[in-house]
Amino acid sequence: MSGEQRELNSWVFMVTARAPTNIAVIKYWGKRDEKLILPINDSISVTLDPDHLSATTTVAVSPSFSSDRMWLNGKEVSLGGERYQNCLREIRSRGRDVVDEKSGTLIKKEDWQTLHLHIASHNNFPTAAGLASSAAGFACLVYALAKLMDIEERYAGELSAIARQGSGSACRSLYGGFVKWDMGKERDGSDSIAVQLATEEHWEELVILVAVVSSRQKETSSTTGMRESVETSELLHHRAQEVVPKRIVQMQEAIANHDFASFARITCVDSNQFHAVCLDASPPIFYMNDTSHRIINCIEKWNRFEGTPQVSYTFDAGPNAVICAPSRKVAGLLLQRLLYYFPPDSSKELSSYVIGDTSILGEIGLKSMKDVESLIAPPEFRSQNSSSIHPGEVDYFICTRPGKGPIILRNEDQAFFNNKTGFPFRISET
Numbered sequence: 001m002s003g004e005q006r007e008l009n010s011w012v013f014m015v016t017a018r019a020p021t022n023i024a025v026i027k028y029w030g031k032r033d034e035k036l037i038l039p040i041n042d043s044i045s046v047t048l049d050p051d052h053l054s055a056t057t058t059v060a061v062s063p064s065f066s067s068d069r070m071w072l073n074g075k076e077v078s079l080g081g082e083r084y085q086n087c088l089r090e091i092r093s094r095g096r097d098v099v100d101e102k103s104g105t106l107i108k109k110e111d112w113q114t115l116h117l118h119i120a121s122h123n124n125f126p127t128a129a130g131l132a133s134s135a136a137g138f139a140c141l142v143y144a145l146a147k148l149m150d151i152e153e154r155y156a157g158e159l160s161a162i163a164r165q166g167s168g169s170a171c172r173s174l175y176g177g178f179v180k181w182d183m184g185k186e187r188d189g190s191d192s193i194a195v196q197l198a199t200e201e202h203w204e205e206l207v208i209l210v211a212v213v214s215s216r217q218k219e220t221s222s223t224t225g226m227r228e229s230v231e232t233s234e235l236l237h238h239r240a241q242e243v244v245p246k247r248i249v250q251m252q253e254a255i256a257n258h259d260f261a262s263f264a265r266i267t268c269v270d271s272n273q274f275h276a277v278c279l280d281a282s283p284p285i286f287y288m289n290d291t292s293h294r295i296i297n298c299i300e301k302w303n304r305f306e307g308t309p310q311v312s313y314t315f316d317a318g319p320n321a322v323i324c325a326p327s328r329k330v331a332g333l334l335l336q337r338l339l340y341y342f343p344p345d346s347s348k349e350l351s352s353y354v355i356g357d358t359s360i361l362g363e364i365g366l367k368s369m370k371d372v373e374s375l376i377a378p379p380e381f382r383s384q385n386s387s388s389i390h391p392g393e394v395d396y397f398i399c400t401r402p403g404k405g406p407i408i409l410r411n412e413d414q415a416f417f418n419n420k421t422g423f424p425f426r427i428s429e430t
């Protein structure tokens with residue numbers, strides 16, 4: 001940095017971005033390189049609407065900062081972990097000369113190595129509950145820092161390869177719509193990148209419903225679960241070598257052709273195989289719980305009753321279900337079923353039980369809990385008794401859809417730092 005800028009130590013330059021989560025329909029499970037986070041198979045995901053599930057991150061740089069610091073959901077967290085350090089190092093090495101137009105400050109590219117960063121991020125959904133907070137979080141961090149440092153990709157997917165080093169699934173959150181993560185072949189991971197298969201508009205009729213079964217932190221992290229599966233499950237190797245390559249081709253075709261029946265079939269069997277791999281690990285890993293199994297049962301029964309898949313289900317490393325319907329009409333039928341089987345416990349209002357894009361509720365005439373109480377058993381369950389109703393087992397539902405990739409939020413009111421000090425407005429005491 002030049003002499004006169006060194007004296008003007010008061011400037012703060014910052015950028016705020018928002019990035020979505022994604023849900024895998026062909027799962028990533030298993031690494032061939034733990035440090036670079038290189039997978040043993042390709043995967044495909046749908047990006048979820050950031051209005052309902054996303055991370056928002058402000059990154060700031062100032063000569064007045066004495067160290068790199070990060071606040072996650074209002075609480076200071078350490079940036080010392082290898083994954084944060086790898087992302088920061090990769091991003092810093094690509095930083096370019098930047099002029100902050102407001103203050104006229106010039107940051108030279110070599111300054112990025114010595115200037116410290118402040119990072120504040122908030123998720124609009126529970127962190128570490130198996131709702132891919134790390135995917136949205138690392139995608140957002142890398143995207144925001146790339147804007148701050150004016151980084152241009154030297155090859156398509158370069159930013160996704162950096163986000164991947166934060167959390168594998170994060171690479172897919174750099175794009176909207178339908179995304180494939182190519183496992184790649186190179187040892188340095190440069191070809192292990194995300195590629196957009198289709199934008200969110202390509203199949204915008206899809207409706208996605210997340211059943212949040214438990215928002216508590218899970219027992220086995222994805223990272224540990226994957227490592228133990230690679231080390232002990234024979235099924236995992238068969239899956240990666242024989243099964244996934246075929247499914248990737250079939251899934252790409254299903255997405256390209258809006259073929260919901262194939263999309264749903266592959267999504268369900270792939271989720272089930274991923275959980276079978278976890279069960280095949282030694283000791284076995286359980287991510288789904290009884291409620292998850294009941295949700296699967298309810299959907300399988302409905303699909304079989306109709307003779308063709310009405311909706312798909314998939315579960316990541318946790319008990320929450322992500323259910324996909326081909327249209328608003330079918331999503332309405334799905335919601336009626338789910339609210340019938342899994343009503344809230346008596347204390348909850350409908351408006352806090354179903355959140356996100358709740359317009360479908362109105363379309364099916366559900367305005368209050370009274371309407372939910374008067375729902376009748378769906379035809380495929382008419383022969384059963386009331387023991388198939390499980391009040392209070394689902395925390396809440398999020399109604400969403402395929403969504404767009406990361407964006408920059410230009411309104412200064414959306415930043416988490418005071419633009420004079422570069423420190424958070426509010427710091428949580430907890």
Ligand SMILES: Nc1ncnc2c1ncn2[C@@H]1O[C@H](COP(=O)(O)OP(=O)(O)OP(=O)(O)O)[C@@H](O)[C@H]1O
Binds near residue numbers: 057121133136222317
């Ligand atoms: N907004 C964020 N910005 C940066 N890092 C984040 C953010 N949110 C979460 N993380 C990181 O991700 C970690 C949680 O990741 P973890 O894999 O345990 O949960 P998850 O992503 O919710 O679940 P899964 O990846 O299994 O779907 C946090 O401890 C934190 O390090």
Ligand SMILES: C[C@@](O)(CCOP(=O)(O)OP(=O)(O)O)CC(=O)O
Binds near residue numbers: 028166317
């Ligand atoms: C089940 C999954 O959600 C696993 C996600 O694993 P992570 O990306 O969280 O794991 P790390 O790379 O170790 O951070 C399937 C998927 O998203 O493809």
